[in-house]
Amino acid sequence: MKDTPPAELLRCATRPEGLPEDPSLIAQIPTKIRAGIIRLARAFAGNADRTDRLVNWNVPGSCPKPE
Amino acid sequence: MIRTLFAKVKAEAFFLVLLAVAAVGAWLYVQYRQVSADRDDLRHRAELICAGSGVDFAAIGNTGRGVRCAQTVAGLVKFKSDSDQLAAATLAQAMADHDARQNDDTRAARAAAEAASSAAQRMEMADAQAERTNLVDSDWFRAVNGVAGLRPAR
16 A cells, blocks of 8 residues: 655655855954854755655655665 | 975965065165165265355256366466465565665665764864864865765855
8 A cells, every 4th residue: 555645745855056166255243143054954955865864765766866 | 394484485485575575675675775875965065065155066058067166276276376376476476576665775775874974983083173163165165065965055
């Protein structure tokens, strides 16, 4: 018995463009805010990877695999 | 003595033969009743069994009695063995699918963990450089993109 989740739940993780890596851009960011940005980035990667794995578990090969 | 007895028997010979025939007849009659009761019982049971398979035991047209019923039962037996086989095959396929999925996911999880740990190392180094002045440049931004697994914005 196969119970496929709705299409909405089978969409791969959204991965927008991140921060610009332009060498001319320099910012001053206090340590606490830097730590917050890093926490967000880490959580984003974890959630996105798990979403893709979950989608791939349900419909194998639908999301790109990490190299 | 014996002679008189023999003479009497001879006189009653007709009656004795009649008695013997009656005895045999009675025995046959009992046998017949037993056999017919047995037959009725068997027939009744055959009808019950056939009714259980959903087909009449009675003969229809040229088909002898019980023939269609036997065919139906044979078909049911075949159906059962076929469906058993199919179920076993389906189960085996499901298990193989599950194993393949499990392997794929384990690989993906390991790759993600490795990428995350090397990105975290680079992030730590880039952040350590910004620790004193709070100034961050493209190195730090690249490290953040690495941790988040995102490509840079243009």
